[in-house]
Amino acid sequence: EVQLVESGGGLVKPGGSLRLSCAASGFTFSSYSMNWVRQAPGKGLEWVSSISSSSSYIYYADSVKGRFTISRDNAKNSLYLQMNSLRAEDTAVYYCARDSTTGTLDYWGQGTLVTVSS
Amino acid sequence: DIQMTQSPSTLSASVGDRVTITCRASQSISSWLAWYQQKPGKAPKLLIYKASSLESGVPSRFSGSGSGTEFTLTISSLQPDDFATYYCQQYNSYSFLTFGGGTKVEIK
Numbered sequence: 001e002v003q004l005v006e007s008g009g010g011l012v013k014p015g016g017s018l019r020l021s022c023a024a025s026g027f028t029f030s031s032y033s034m035n036w037v038r039q040a041p042g043k044g045l046e047w048v049s050s051i052s053s054s055s056s057y058i059y060y061a062d063s064v065k066g067r068f069t070i071s072r073d074n075a076k077n078s079l080y081l082q083m084n085s086l087r088a089e090d091t092a093v094y095y096c097a098r099d100s101t102t103g104t105l106d107y108w109g110q111g112t113l114v115t116v117s118s
Numbered sequence: 119d120i121q122m123t124q125s126p127s128t129l130s131a132s133v134g135d136r137v138t139i140t141c142r143a144s145q146s147i148s149s150w151l152a153w154y155q156q157k158p159g160k161a162p163k164l165l166i167y168k169a170s171s172l173e174s175g176v177p178s179r180f181s182g183s184g185s186g187t188e189f190t191l192t193i194s195s196l197q198p199d200d201f202a203t204y205y206c207q208q209y210n211s212y213s214f215l216t217f218g219g220g221t222k223v224e225i226k
Contacts, residue, residue: 035215037217044205044217044218044219044220045154045156045162045205045207045217045220046217047214047215047216047217050215059212059213059214061214062119095161095162100164100167102167102168102171103150103167103209103212104152104164104167104207104209105152105154105162105164105207106164106173108161108162108163109161110160110161111161
């Protein structure tokens with residue numbers, strides 16, 4: 001069974017940093033691209049970043065470019081999101097999601113809440 | 119960047135109704151469109167990919183159609199479990215995925 005479990009969320013002050021993790025199991029992690037998608041309270045879905053299976057290709061939404069860094073460790077079946085210079089508008093539930101072979105997001109974690117507030 | 123616009127933003131319907139949600143892309147995305155269902159407090163669930171292909175395990179009352187810039191998600195006979203928010207997503211531009219704003223299907 002495919003499982004994605006996020007961790008690392010919490011309360012952080014504006015300008016602070018946080019590192020999210022996503023532990024994957026039930027599939028060959030090193031064969032799939034992965035994504036981070038976020039959802040602000042009461043709002044819609046916003047794609048944040050993606051990383052290819054071997055980390056050769058990395059993409060970011062304009063809203064986080066230069067502040068967030070996506071990475072992965074295929075030996076540990078883990079995906080990461082390093083978030084720096086956090087702003088109030090980064091407050092959201094952050095989901096990790098697997099990129100299926102069709103290019104869509106076929107498995108999602110349960111999400112981890114990041115709150116940026118003083 | 120490709121923008122995705124969904125309509126309506128809210129839809130009130132009854133069990134058994136036929137429901138249609140529209141998604142428009144700001145430029146052609148061929149058939150590179152997916153639909154997701156999200157219930158409160160839960161992660162989104164993939165329903166449809168490549169505009170009209172049903173994800174494994176998804177009931178056949180869900181169907182998708184369209185290509186280019188205009189797409190629809192249809193629920194042929196709304197069931198109690200279908201009251202949720204639905205999102206479209208383009209993946210034509212692989213370096214920048216975009217979601218629509220969502221359509222909340224409410225009980226009438």
